Amino acid sequence: MRFFVYMAVGLFFLGCTTLKPTVAEYRMTLQESVEKSSAQGCSATSLKVAQAFSAASLLSLQMEYTEANGKVFAYSQSQWQESVNSFITSELFSSIRDFELFGSVHPFGSRVKTDLVLEINIEEFTQLYTADMSSSYVNLLISLTLVDTKTSTAIATKTFRSKVKTKTADAAGGVEAYREALREIVANKRVWLEESCR
Numbered sequence: 001m002r003f004f005v006y007m008a009v010g011l012f013f014l015g016c017t018t019l020k021p022t023v024a025e026y027r028m029t030l031q032e033s034v035e036k037s038s039a040q041g042c043s044a045t046s047l048k049v050a051q052a053f054s055a056a057s058l059l060s061l062q063m064e065y066t067e068a069n070g071k072v073f074a075y076s077q078s079q080w081q082e083s084v085n086s087f088i089t090s091e092l093f094s095s096i097r098d099f100e101l102f103g104s105v106h107p108f109g110s111r112v113k114t115d116l117v118l119e120i121n122i123e124e125f126t127q128l129y130t131a132d133m134s135s136s137y138v139n140l141l142i143s144l145t146l147v148d149t150k151t152s153t154a155i156a157t158k159t160f161r162s163k164v165k166t167k168t169a170d171a172a173g174g175v176e177a178y179r180e181a182l183r184e185i186v187a188n189k190r191v192w193l194e195e196s197c198r
Contacts, residue, residue: 026063026175027081030091030183034098037190041197042102045115049093051085051108052120058084063171068131078171084125088142088182092120095186101193116155119145123159127166127174137165138174140181144189146196156196160185 057064060083063075080087089108096118097105106112124141145157162181166173 022077024078024171025081026078026171028087028091028175028179028182030095030179030186034095037099037101037194039101039194039197041194044103045197046104046106046112047096047102047116047118048106048110048112048114049089049096049108049118050120052089052092052122054085054088054122054125058122058125063174065127065129065136065171065174067129067133075171085122088122088125089120091182091186092118092189095190096193099190099193101190101197114149117147117149119147121145125178127177129169134169135166136169136174137163138177138181139163140178140185142185144192146193156192158189158192160188160192 061079061081063078063080064072065075066072093105093107096102102116104112104114106114121143122141123143124139126139127136128139129136140162141159143157143159145154147153148155162184164177164181164184166177
């Protein structure tokens with residue numbers, strides 16, 4: 001009888017100490033110094049950076065990849081620390097603020113009324129694998145639109161695309177390729193904003 005009691009207690013504690021597999025969390029920040037703009041065309045203009053529009057899947061922490069046949073899967077041991085939508089919105093906001101092209105730059109949650117709003121549309125954010133799953137690349141497609149808040153009209157719009165091959169065909173390789181792709185788009189966005197402010 002005593003044996004069965006010890007066995008039951010042992011199984012209970014064994015069940016309580018089951019370890020979950022570790023999930024790697026990835027945060028994608030560019031962490032680079034931004035060169036200040038020398039353009040003066042928007043120095044008296046205020047800008048609000050709107051929350052990005054995106055597919056619902058980019059609002060979650062799940063990291064996904066696409067096989068050559070078009071099927072989408074989630075990495076089981078990897079996830080984002082914050083949603084793709086959030087970190088792209090945040091990265092664009094901070095890079096524009098630090099660029100000092102506009103008189104003031106405000107986040108989407110601000111109650112400040114601004115002259116312009118920058119709308120962000122994340123059209124594609126995908127890691128795609130080859131048919132044999134031996135290599136992959138990422139596609140990043142983001143459209144930006146500057147909107148005049150007084151007239152609610154678009155005064156400039158531009159679509160940015162970047163395709164980067166991953167160094168390793170896994171989640172970590174995808175994150176590094178996404179970082180490089182976003183860095184390229186941020187740099188091209190600066191040129192476009194300066195041209196729009198002339």
